[in-house]
Amino acid sequence: MRIGIPKETFRGEKRIALAPAGVHTLVKAGHSVFIEAGAGKESHFTDEGFQKLGANIVYNAEEVYQRAEMIVKIAPLSESEVDLLQEDQIVFSFLHLAVGKKNIIEKLLKKKVTAIAYELIEKDEHLPILQSMSEIAGQLAIQVGERFLGSDVPNSRGVLMGGITGVSPAAVVILGAGVVGFTAARAAFARGAHVIVLDKDLRRLRRIGNEISKNITTVAANPYTLARGAKFADLLIGAVQMKAEKAPHLITEEMVKTMKKGAVIVDVSIDQGGCIETSRPTSVSDPVYVQHDVIHYCVPNMPALVSRTASYGLTNASMEYILEIAEHGLSNALLGDAGLAKGVCTYNGFCSNENIAEAFNIEYRRLHIFSTN
Numbered sequence: 001m002r003i004g005i006p007k008e009t010f011r012g013e014k015r016i017a018l019a020p021a022g023v024h025t026l027v028k029a030g031h032s033v034f035i036e037a038g039a040g041k042e043s044h045f046t047d048e049g050f051q052k053l054g055a056n057i058v059y060n061a062e063e064v065y066q067r068a069e070m071i072v073k074i075a076p077l078s079e080s081e082v083d084l085l086q087e088d089q090i091v092f093s094f095l096h097l098a099v100g101k102k103n104i105i106e107k108l109l110k111k112k113v114t115a116i117a118y119e120l121i122e123k124d125e126h127l128p129i130l131q132s133m134s135e136i137a138g139q140l141a142i143q144v145g146e147r148f149l150g151s152d153v154p155n156s157r158g159v160l161m162g163g164i165t166g167v168s169p170a171a172v173v174i175l176g177a178g179v180v181g182f183t184a185a186r187a188a189f190a191r192g193a194h195v196i197v198l199d200k201d202l203r204r205l206r207r208i209g210n211e212i213s214k215n216i217t218t219v220a221a222n223p224y225t226l227a228r229g230a231k232f233a234d235l236l237i238g239a240v241q242m243k244a245e246k247a248p249h250l251i252t253e254e255m256v257k258t259m260k261k262g263a264v265i266v267d268v269s270i271d272q273g274g275c276i277e278t279s280r281p282t283s284v285s286d287p288v289y290v291q292h293d294v295i296h297y298c299v300p301n302m303p304a305l306v307s308r309t310a311s312y313g314l315t316n317a318s319m320e321y322i323l324e325i326a327e328h329g330l331s332n333a334l335l336g337d338a339g340l341a342k343g344v345c346t347y348n349g350f351c352s353n354e355n356i357a358e359a360f361n362i363e364y365r366r367l368h369i370f371s372t373n
Helices: 020-028 047-052 061-067 079-084 102-110 128-149 179-190 202-211 223-232 253-257 268-272 302-328 330-336 354-360
Strands: 002-005 032-036 056-058 070-072 090-093 114-117 171-175 194-199 217-220 235-238 264-267 288-291 294-297 344-347
Touching: 002 061, 020 032, 020 047, 020 302, 032 047, 032 061, 047 056, 056 061, 061 079, 070 302, 079 102, 090 302, 102 344, 102 354, 128 179, 128 235, 128 264, 128 268, 128 294, 128 302, 171 179, 171 223, 179 194, 179 202, 179 235, 194 202, 194 223, 202 217, 217 223, 223 253, 235 268, 264 268, 302 330
Parallel strands: 002 032, 002 070, 032 056, 070 090, 090 114, 171 194, 171 235, 194 217, 235 264, 264 294
Antiparallel strands: 114 344, 288 294
16 A cells, blocks of 8 residues: 655644654555655654664655555644645545534545544543553643743742642642543642643542552532632643544633633643633644733643654554555555544535534435445
């Protein structure tokens, strides 16, 4: 199979979809890999290094899209990238179509593109590819939160995460106890913060206590406890994950108005629209804004801050699926792996994800695949 890796165009995106080990695996298996020149530069992977592994370096995105049967990328598709897709092509990426523009999904359907979303692929009741990035985002949420609590940042509270003898630590309130929330809680607790985690799922909260520490406060999430948590927080982290849906606004604007002056919000859910009403997407180069005296950090591609680590992690998690499709063909790969099939959003001109179809009021058709053997 011919696999194409274009340079990412999303603002501040520095990752590449496949690290050298992934490219080497595909080439050794007899597949052709086309990489846009400079695609790995921001992760410190050189064109020459990829060429030594057998990849073909091409000098514009158009050629990558024209030569490849499957496009492997990272950021959700932009309108210009959708225009480059070819009829019946496969695209494998984070898609977040439910919070995208309707014309993007309409173009995918018109071109009969098979769009597979990393964030929807399942394995053993987990989301293996998304999890790799969520582990990074959880740690980064604490790092960036700690940075913007410091007095060198305008409007900040000037609070030390771990406190000192006689002075209380920062109050870190985390909404959601999934992978992002769990990882953030572990990182914040290790720094000595006062950590509070809210979730509706008591099993997830129990895991926080059992696997990190009983000294982390766990709270059943409801409007009353969410309002109290927002008011108490020095650092509020939104870590809500919804499958193929927009994130709900758990923290309203009125709750934000009650927060401490100079408190920090890190809304990791912003790639799904954000779980805080006052959140709006920012960028790696311009990451924060202040509203109601609260610092908002809402970067949708946070793992790009550690692009090399993230590129390796993404390759480790996605490689088995890319190779499965390349080796056995799309139809056989989907038939043989129900978890991979759950990632398919569009197929043969129809929307195959019910939540996305409902969000845009377009026709939904259940995925029907036939073996090519």
